Amino acid sequence: MLQSQLFTKTRKEAPKDESSKNAQLLTRAGFIHKEMAGVYTFLPLGLRVIERIKDIIREELNNIGAHEMKMTALQQKDIWEKSGRWDDEVVDDWFKTPLKNGTELGLAFTHEEVLTNIMKNYISSYKDVPVYAYQFQTKFRNELRAKSGILRGREFLMKDLYDFSLDKEEHDKFYEKMKEVYMSIFTKTGIGEQTYLTMSSGGSFSKYSFEFQTITDAGEDIIMYDENKKIAINKDDYSEEIFDDFGLKKTEFNFKEAKSVEVGDIYTLGEKYSKALGLTYKDENGEEKNVYMGSYGIGIPRLMGTIVEIFSDEKGIIWPKSVAPFDVHLIDLAQQQQAKQIYESLQENGVDVLLDDRQLRPGEKFADSDLIGIPIRIVISKKSLDQGGVEVKNRNSEESQIMSPQALIEFIKEL
């Protein structure tokens, strides 16, 4: 992409209606635009990051036999009444609205009921399960208080996966697998080191569930975590009881306390929704059984915001390679043909390049580059050409090296 064609601009100052680091940096660098509290537009750079994150998740989920689909954001009232979740006393963050013909509907806050209802068309035999289906969908939560930039929004993109299993045993196996898959996703997006599989109370479906908590001061949760054993307990649930229930000895752990963000959660739903909506199959003996379910969520903007909270310095964002909007930021200070040639040959080799072809002073280009945070910066200038090529520098290091255009291609391809 040519930076001269990118319509967004950077700002020196953050708008005063943002105080979280993620929203300040993402706004200043031109990744997001706030529409209202908790509601953000993702601009071209921001969308690229979203798509990179989605790609990582997709690859992991497709690997274990899950299939992507896309459900609707408008949902009918009656399937929610069957599970009892239409009631404001049960779920208090609905956005509900009547149609012109009077029919009441809800804006999606989750999709258990919807997908369970869909699956009634496709699951009728024990041979039809397990089914693993997921989507990336806009979710609407009528939060009393949106906060922390893109970490808690009223409208946000969520990856939600649901498993439809034969029985508890089959579901449990998948659940264990998802623990690994989630960890792998968070590792690939760059926050593996800070992210802990965390035990917490499980809500209405089961006594306990697991969530993935990433340590950062921007978080609204508090976890007790063991760095070596790589496990944590949500502080709300940190008790003798939980140790007993999991058969663990408190003395075997060295727990520390930290603020954290819940970047993902995995729930066992059991037969709650299959029973409520009548999703059953016939087993080998012709007997009717309820499908056994689980749900697995990751808030995509929240994950993106968490990454920014962790990886930044006083100059701007420092994207992990895997989720950066571009692989390389090519900065042309020479205003000659070489930059265009390198730009094109990098692209031919499958490298995503942002070429800063604007006629600006070097200082401004460097400042923008640091703010936007693309992991590799390549400068082509009179100075670098005199020294025999281009200057390559990582965003997170001060050192740079000169290499020839040919060597550059090889160097980038190997990363």
Added chain:
RNA sequence: CGGAGCGUGGUGUAACGGCUAACAUUCUCGGUUUGGGACCGAGCGACUCCGGGUUCGAAUCCCGGCGCUCCGACCA
């Protein structure tokens, strides 16, 4: 939903109840400059969030609304 704070050009700030609402930045034009948001000059850009009230006079004081941020509660 309880509490606190804040709403002034696109952005960030200033202005005792009293001149034409100021400064910086962005933007436009001209000049100079080209390895860390450089410099000089000239411009454009505001019903001071909305509605009432007090006053000779309100960005400023009072009431109501709306919006935003933060703390707490909530987060299936």
